[in-house]
Amino acid sequence: MKAKSLVVANWKMNKSYVPGIMLLNQIISTLDPLPEGKEMVICPPYIHLQTAQTLAKDRFDVYIGAQNCHVQKEGAYTGEISAPMLADLGIKYVILGHSERRRDFAEDGKMLTEKVKQALRQGLQPIYCFGEPWPVRKEGQAQAFVEQQLQEVLGQLDAQQMERIVLAYEPIWAIGTGQTASPAEAEEMHAFIRAYLAKQFSEDLAQKTTILYGGSCKPSNAAALFAQPNINGALVGGASLDAEDFLAIVEAGRKEL
Ligand SMILES: O=C(CO)COP(=O)(O)O
Numbered sequence: 001m002k003a004k005s006l007v008v009a010n011w012k013m014n015k016s017y018v019p020g021i022m023l024l025n026q027i028i029s030t031l032d033p034l035p036e037g038k039e040m041v042i043c044p045p046y047i048h049l050q051t052a053q054t055l056a057k058d059r060f061d062v063y064i065g066a067q068n069c070h071v072q073k074e075g076a077y078t079g080e081i082s083a084p085m086l087a088d089l090g091i092k093y094v095i096l097g098h099s100e101r102r103r104d105f106a107e108d109g110k111m112l113t114e115k116v117k118q119a120l121r122q123g124l125q126p127i128y129c130f131g132e133p134w135p136v137r138k139e140g141q142a143q144a145f146v147e148q149q150l151q152e153v154l155g156q157l158d159a160q161q162m163e164r165i166v167l168a169y170e171p172i173w174a175i176g177t178g179q180t181a182s183p184a185e186a187e188e189m190h191a192f193i194r195a196y197l198a199k200q201f202s203e204d205l206a207q208k209t210t211i212l213y214g215g216s217c218k219p220s221n222a223a224a225l226f227a228q229p230n231i232n233g234a235l236v237g238g239a240s241l242d243a244e245d246f247l248a249i250v251e252a253g254r255k256e257l
Pocket residue numbers: 010098170174175176177178214215216217235236237238239
């Protein structure tokens with residue numbers, strides 16, 4: 001079985017209520033149905049999740065995701081949102097391990113393993129993010145760094161759990177910088193990640209796992225990235241805040257993925 005292809009919007013902390021609803025409407029209503037095996041996913045801030053879910057509910061090709069969830073199911077955790085709350089809304093995906101959360105909220109492998117397991121228990125599909133900073137790449141240590149970020153979380157999961165995980169390679173130096181990894185650089189890392197999955201789990205699981213690229217993905221570079229054999233889609237930040245740009249990336253995915 002071939003890996004599912006996804007083009008995922010990560011709005012981060014952008015778009016207040018009315019502009020957010022307008023953008024959701026524009027993106028979802030303009031998209032022509034995608035063929036089977038391809039999905040568009042939108043991960044807006046929490047305030048938009050319920051509306052987004054309503055707008056996407058009759059589409060078999062559009063799904064909604066959250067940008068984070070708490071480790072615990074419920075309790076005295078002021079300001080937090082739990083995985084059961086997201087699942088109850090019908091949300092399908094949750095982004096976990098984004099470098100901005102690792103940096104700003106000290107999320108480490110141990111905590112992310114627990115979050116991934118909690119999300120899975122609630123029926124959500126985690127989009128697990130990882131990627132190296134520039135000094136690590138410069139030293140030629142990018143693969144070793146990525147392998148460790150994979151191992152500390154995925155190494156704690158069984159094959160059945162792994163079947164519901166989406167991976168997102170996001171080199172930190174490419175996030176929000178306009179400096180994307182070249183298609184060859186991205187493909188080299190994606191092939192390495194697939195080889196890791198084959199070694200750690202099985203060749204079958206490695207082939208079935210969706211591996212996204214993230215970091216300054218734009219309409220101008222999406223097609224070349226998507227043409228790489230081990231790239232199954234993208235996690236898009238800045239360019240997902242503009243309907244035309246994001247839909248252009250989704251269209252590149254329709255052709256190339
Ligand atoms: O962090 C990202 C997606 O999660 C990538 O952000 P940019 O597309 O803005 O570089």
